[in-house]
Amino acid sequence: MRLCVKKNIIKTQEIHISGRVQGVGFRPFIFNLALEFGLKGYVSNDELGVIIICQGENIKEFFDEIHHKKPKSSEIIFSEIKEIETIEIFENFFIKPTEKNIVVDIPLTPDFATCESCENELFNEKKPRYFYPFITCTQCGPRYSITKKFPFERENTSIEAFKMCPNCLEEYKNPEDVRFHSQTNSCPNCGIQIWLKDNQGNEFKGSNKEIFEKLALELSKGKIIALKNIAGYLLMCDATNSEVVSELRKRKRRPTKPFAVLFSGIEKMQDYLEISELQIQQFKSSESPIVVTKIKEKRDLPIDEISPNMNSVGAMFPYSGILKLISKIFSKPLIATSGNFHGSPICSTTEEAEQILGKIADFFLHNTLEIQHPQDDSVVKFSPKHQQKIVFRRARGFAPNYFFAEELSQLNKEKNKILCLGGDLKNTFAVVPNNHIYISEYIGDLANFETYQRFENTVKSYQEIFNFSPEIILKDLHPKYENQNIISKFSNVKLKEIQHHKAHFSAILGEKKLWKKNKVLGVIWDGIGFGTSTEIWGGEFFLHENEEIIRVAQLENFAWILGDKMSKTPKISALSILFDSEEKSCKVAIINSIGQSPMKNETEICEAPKVRNQNYLKQFFDENEWKIYTNLIEKSEVKASSMGRFFDAVSFVLGFEKSIHFEGESAMWLEKISQDAFDENVKLIDYLEEENFENIPTKKLFLKVFEEKLLGKNLGEIGLNFHYTLIKAIEKIAEKNNVKELAFSGGVWQNALLVDLAIDVLGDKFSLNFHEKLSPNDENISFGQLNYYLNLM
Known part of the structure; x- marks a missing residue:
């Protein structure tokens, strides 16, 4: 006769948290909070975000505290707590490694601006990361731009190439350190290296500080620098030197489009610009976009060369370590424009930069970090009177997530995998590979061959990140949009066409959650979109x-x-x-002339304004x-x-x-x-x-x-x-x-x-x-196509 031994069942709580909870220091935060509450168990990344298994007292209070004290850069969009049965007894609380080959269903983590703590270290001679441009912690630094796949672990990023030295590893393992479990942790001894060379191939040797001092010297001589930032190359020159600004325009083939200007900080901006508290908040945010801001006075900025025919400028705050260093050493404002020829995508590799930008830049500041997702800087503006936020370009810091789209996701009842191709000008695309919506960074004008290649490569990278192949492709009505060339790369897909301006309207209906409103008038004004074969x-x-x-x-x-x-x-x-107005103008003139004395004949009435107007235009x-x-x-x-x-x-x-x-x-x-x-x-x-x-x-x-x-x-x-x-x-x-x-x-x-x-x-x-979250321009077409399809088709 066999005896059955009943095992003890331990009361255990399982907590699931979804949202932007990977790459934001969430697991180390949970670890330390669990220690405060005396809990046992573990925290780990999973396909839906973060999972916490815990045993102990006051777990409900612990759960509430997660929401109150969550990391600054995190976003919680779903959380639940439930009791589970387990026979496992935990002796402590620990961070459990993420399981291999999981398919994620969470928002991706965008790049974050350098935090104040890291900035202080950057300029502290007594710290090991003094003048190290790629200083990061759990709360700041590159994320999306270096991601190969998710979940966000070091091995899934470009940082994997840099093995942590003993000091970095000690920080990584220390729960009391700001870099505890920081996936991007590195330092000058084990991390990303920089080097400076001229466009003839001559390399300048020296420490990081000496390299930046050499850069500042060359900038003061009127030289143009191609500098590799965290998401791509920037072209930089002395913004107070009108001759070099004009020369940059000439070399870059950008005759009149305004340049952005990098200032060393808020105080320096206030010397030149009229900036509001709202704008300061944007500069200091984790996204830190370029903000289009009114110039106070010309001072020593040649505004006619920087921003022709305008009285405003796109102001940039030094959001990365490398920008903080160059703007600190070179104390004057700097032009900081995308590293490309006008209309082409931003350069991101050493070879690409030297081949393309060699005709523009006098010097190159390269680094050894591999960029997976090159991005331009995001650009926003606030209307002067009412401070209404307007997004000009949605890229670094904002892309590729779209939060608060749960209702839209729920409409996809069959869980179809959807690719929305967007427009051809100011292109973005959108994908629905799971329960979330991802809108790519600004890609640009697909009529440019290199930009189209960037579009295809970015779609491919999303396929790899999400193990995703579309079942439905949404496209514009226009029969000759370049983005439709990608359709042939997929098989067994359903194609749906959506009119351009209805997609615009659907985008704002979706962003402002107006689909359930009974009556909404859309005012959709832009350049052009395919209406009908004759309109x-x-x-x-x-x-x-x-x-x-x-x-x-x-x-x-x-x-x-x-x-x-x-x-x-x-x-x-x-x-x-x-020219098309003259007939109507003539009729109005005849009606208005009735009763006048002396009476003019019909020909005179018609000919006078017509001849005058045409003569004006003919010149x-x-x-x-x-x-x-x-x-x-x-x-x-x-x-x-x-x-x-x-x-x-x-x-x-x-x-x-x-x-x-x-x-x-x-x-x-x-x-x-x-x-x-x-x-x-x-x-x-x-x-x-x-x-x-x-x-x-x-x-x-x-x-x-x-x-x-x-x-x-x-x-x-x-x-x-x-x-x-x-x-x-x-x-x-x-x-x-x-x-x-x-x-x-x-x-x-x-x-x-x-x-x-x-x-x-x-x-x-x-x-x-x-x-407010999306640009009103064609960047929102992809999101609008998705909205139209899920709500009306």
Whole structure:
């Protein structure tokens, strides 16, 4: 007869925590907190985040304290505690190694700005990491940019190549050390090495401090440096030297697009810039983006070379160790722009940098850290009056996660693996490989071959990180977008097409959780997007109601000619709108002339404004151009409602009479002169006040702007009233459609003046929704495609 021995069952609690809990010092935090509470058990990374098995008293209080004291850079989006049965008795609390080959279902960890503690060490001669550019701890340093795969363990990153020395290993194992269990821990003895060479291949030998002192000397001589930062190369030069700034423009082939400027700290920024407390918070945040900020005065900054035709600059705080060192040693402001030729992706390897940037840089500061995910710096702006946040570029520090999307994930009931290709200009893509949504960093214009390669490589890296192959691919309606070339690399996928501007609208509906609202009017204004075979869209009003998106109004169409040339040549947009306006203008003139004395005949009435307007425009075209363009306009079967091209046309009439070198250039100039007028509190005039319309009357409004210019009115005031009239048009269309909830998306809504006017004019009557987590430009298309598919298809 066999005896059955009953084993003791120990009361044990299992805690699961999901969110941004890997690569943020969460396990060492849990370890030390568990010791405080006298608990036994372990903490480990798993596929869903962090798992804690614990035995002891006061576990519920321990669970609550996790949420109250969690690491600064962490984000908890789900947590649960439950009792489990186990026969295992733990003698202590420990960090358990992560199991091999798990497929993660958590947010990825972005790069973090260097923390204050590490910065103090960086400049402390008595510390071992004095002048070590890659100083990090559990709370700061590169993460996403060096990640090969997840979970976030040293062996899954580029840091794996650097084996910890005895001192680093001792810190890693010491629960009382700030680098306890820091996966990126390294020092000058065992870590990343830097070296300086000129573009002829001559290397400068010396300590880290001597290398930075040599760099500062060369910068003071007017040299251009290519410096490898944590996520890619930056091109740098003395921002107070107008000649070298101009030379950098020439070499980089970037004639007019503004450069970012690196300042050594907040105090130095305040000498040059008008910065608010909100902006200071952004600079000091773990993301530390570039912030577009108004210049106080010119001082010794050649603003005309740094930011042509603007009175603002993209200000950069030294967020990494390497930037802190160079900006400290070289005390003056520095140009810090992406290490590339204009339009190409940022360089990230030594070979790539020397091959491509060798024609730009005089010196190279290289390092031995391998970058897995090259990224540009993120860029944000706050509207001057209402401090509404506007994202210009979402990349380092923000990408690739999208938090607070649980509701969207729940709509994917069949757990389909989805790839959203986004747009072709300012591309991002989005993937749903699990229960989370990942939106890639800003990739750029896919018409550039190297940028397209970066797009393909980044998609591939996501496949590897998540062991992911798409079952559904979402694409734009445009039949010739470059990103569609990647579709052939996948088999057995379902393809779904989503219209460009409906994707924009869906993006803001998703970001602001408006899908369950009964009636929302989307004001979707951008450059261009494929509407139909005969229509280019870009000035759209959509109504979301009863689980449908319907186009209810638009910017009145005008002739679309010459494709990309029209997008880069504002005078063509002006000609298209004005030339197409003459017939209506004539009819208005006839009506207005009735009863006048002496009575003018119909021909005179029509010819006078027509001849005058055409004569004004003719001076900007040669005879051949005029003949060809006007003929194309008359015969054009393709029409456009592009708000972007409308802004180009108005900018041209008011003085922007050159070609566009970067997208949005003319509109930024128009915003600047109009903002100057707004700051002077001039009286606002609605140019369409007496008009009753279904669609914004493009030609009528443009003729009014044209007339004001010819009458010699102040150009800034005309521009301001143009902006104001558009906002009043939104008000009329919203009232006509009986809506109270407005949502704004599309690149035009990066215009801070337009945003401030919208808040002023519409804020009391309507609920207003602007992008804050995503950029309003085409970067949000991929997220919008996902939203549209999950909610409406």
